[in-house]
Amino acid sequence: MFLASYRFGAHYDVFAAMTGAPGPIAVIANACDSWPRARDAALTSELVPLRELGFRPEEVDLREYDGRPAELGDRLARFPVVWVRGGNTFVLRAQFARSGADRILPELLEADALVYAGYSAGACVLSPDLHGLETSDDPGEVQPACGIDPVWAGLGVIDRPIVPHLDSPTDPEGTGNALANRLAAAGTPHWALTDADVVVRDGKETRLYTG
Template sequence: MRLFLASYRFGKHADRLAALVGAPGRVAVIPNACDAWPAAWSSAVTSDLVPLRKLGYAPEVLDLREYVGRAADLERRLAEFPLLWVRGGNTFVLRAQFARSGADLALARLLAADALVYAGYSAGACLLTPDLHGLESMDDPREVPPTCGVEPRWDGLNLVERRIIPHIDSPTDPDGFGNRLAADYRAAGIPHWALTDDEVVVVDGDRVELLR
């Protein structure tokens, strides 16, 4: 299993993503964490396509909403790409869209077969953790029913062993929600990674690294 989990895009470690993937090539960009914000959806997508292209990748948008009820088609489509790029937004909305489309089960199978690399930042990183409890202080679960037509889920994909808190000491979190959540996790003894926007967690087979 190969994972690149960041607080914000590549952090300071775009080279490590390239090392995981090999030569830059096609990448499926999954923007569904932004589904609750239709007015900002296109600009959010563009904001990820541009930096990926600058690094030599060939990004293609893959909208999970188009695959609801078509899980087998989605798994075949995901398997075409050496890299998935899952951007930030609302973690609860992203979790719901992964479940509705069957991407959660497909991704687990593809990663177990080492068929692709998963790169996610912010919500895209938090999605892979054991559960989402505490993230409601940063993301609003109430956006899930009107956006996805289902109730929010509190389980993550459980592909890494710790929770992730993004945007520590970051201007993208001016109210300090991430710092307070990290303090709560520490007080409760909950294993977690609290990531600044420079930091990345890399999983490569059995090896797990926190890159600062």
């Protein structure tokens, strides 16, 4: 797993070493489903840079697999890498639940069948719990975008929360810093990432690469 605050952080070389020669890559942009006017542009902002790096990106839109987890599993199993972009973590989590991605992706990871690369919401959704992220992502966007209530449990693939955008110009209100401070004060293990930092788990080894 390659988990970042923003895209590759300062460590594209690490991503490239994990994925090997550029090839097919599934792009999941459902964290942007509550942004109907901006979603297409948000997706394009992922596809174009990946193509420029030599990858062959294809969107896998989880909305097309609502209640069809077997079909989603078959589709994702064709890709060696899945790229999950940022946006609203709660919207992404809800779309994972509706499509069955919250079961399929952990199974594929357990089988070492793909590399999961996610940034911001795409990384946070793997945490055990999403409480605290409501200071930066609005759970109220879930019902209009997804038709279900917010899911507050993360996938639990990693053992602690990720707090993205530490000291970042993309977080002018400092919500990431405030959440990291609260977790630290409570003695809760977490990864607080600047936009240059990356957490990588390869097998049983987990490593933090800082900017």
